[in-house]
Amino acid sequence: MSQVNGHAEAVEPQPPLAAYTVQEQPLGSTRHIRIVVIGAGASGLNLVRTLRLNLSDFEVAVYEKNADVGGTWFENRYPGCRCDVPSHSYQFSWRQKKDWTNFFSTAEEIGEYLCRVCDEEGMRESIRTSHQVVSAQWSEKDGQWELVIRNLESGEEFSDYATFLVNGTGILNNWKWPDLDGLDSFQGRLIHTARWPKNFDHTGKTIAVIGNGSSGIQVLPELQPGAEKLYHVFRTPTWVLPPRIQAWKVMGQAGQILSQIQMDAQENFSQETIERFQSDPDFYRAFVKKIEVEVNNAFPVVLANSPVQAFARAKVTEYMTLMLGGNQELCKALIPDFPLGCRRMTPGHGYLQALTQPNVEVRRSMIKRxxxxxxxxxxxxxxxxxxxxxxxxxxxxxxxxxxxxxxDGNLQDRWRNETPKAYMSCAVAGLPNYFMFLGPNGPIGHGSVFTLTEHIAKYITSVIKKCQTESIKAIVPSAAAVDDYFEHITAFMPRTTWATPRGRSWFKNGREDGPVTALHPGSRIHFFHMLERFRGEDWEYVYMGGRRNRFGYLGNGFSTKELDPQGDTTWYLDEGAVVR
Known part of the structure; x- marks a missing residue:
């Protein structure tokens, strides 16, 4: 009996729990799953390969809104567009390209590389281009995501489902116009760098370039020579780095091997160097590894008030002053008064020199309309x-x-009203069987995205495999784990210049003093190390069939490792097979 408002009421007896029964299947058995990936950029392509290498009994579908694969390198084709990470770091470790033409690859060459990887790996059969995900809703009953997809060519919408949903759309993908009045009133040509028109001829025109992030820094020196007049308008100055090759030759660990590399003034590799990369695998590997070391060593620069920060800031100030010809007015407008790293540091080949030309005028100003x-x-x-x-x-x-x-409802609403939080940038509390690449506080500013996606793909795949082979219907990081991780981020970030409350930055969602939401709280190696082990204690589980026994997957006492006629049942005797 129970008491309700002072009255005794009968409580219906609950049916007894069914007795536990052993599953008649061997340990290691898999259930069929469907994985849907959003986006066919570097993250999506890498995940498809990683799934194929590590899973069986699955299907994968990739929906890509663009007309071809490549992600940001399909979309961004403005003049001067290139990566500011060295080419031989900005590639998959499993598909190395030995004939990159330049130390920093152009958008066209990276796009071609991604298309070639997709074709040679036979991935196009899993990818549907010009298809966009319209909505995704979790079905707790079915343990799957119910999706609505739109064919962007026909406009038709249709339904799909996913046992696991992986978001690989990227952070620098949803381009935006400036938030200004009168955007539609301008009667001239209005262009965004992320949607560069192929037919635009800037010759003899008066042009304004708004913004001095990496896109503005790259496009301006391309437009300056042919323009009649060019205005450069920006709100906040930014640090423009000297050529990295020069710095690494003098101070980096790659100096010796870089001295053996032949390049012209535009940093194009000589044919002799490319041929040596192709014919001498030891030299090529040594070069790639030394460049990767330099990429990995960047973190100390952003530690606030550190000797490395002070030294680097002095050197970059000296470089910028030299490139601006000592012009006091330009130096005052362009050299920041905040630390290196507060905004994204960008190498700018020819940018500072272009600002000194007679047809260029700089306006450090807010735009009214x-x-x-x-x-x-x-x-x-x-x-x-x-x-x-x-x-x-x-x-x-x-x-x-x-x-x-x-x-917990629509993630759009949650992250509109609160600071975005994620578990190690890969998963979100309240979203079961949902993973993402480079979510909140991911290492987007920590070097090559290609290598990052490899580590993230392995991590996501390992979690999916755990669910597939251990009778787990749904898995989600606990809210407590996500809150603890966010608490660590909040406490750590003031150690870095990223959190400096002066420079407006996309690291802080365009604010000067907001929380740092776009960067990992540590070095690149720190992120790799963090993802090496799956912390099962941080996750919540729902098991198949409503079973309460988490060891049901142990099955009938046999293992799939011993039932495969072609398998090796003494693998543990092989050197290195057992970790001691």
Missing amino acids: FVPEGIELESGEILKVDAIVCATGYDTSFRPRFPIIGC
């Missing part, structure tokens, strides 16, 4: 131009573009 003839600055000055190039970046809020509805 767009007007029919051009741009009205905060001062009231109107810049009359033929074209405006918006190098104004992306939506870095981490809010998904489409509804992702889990146990």
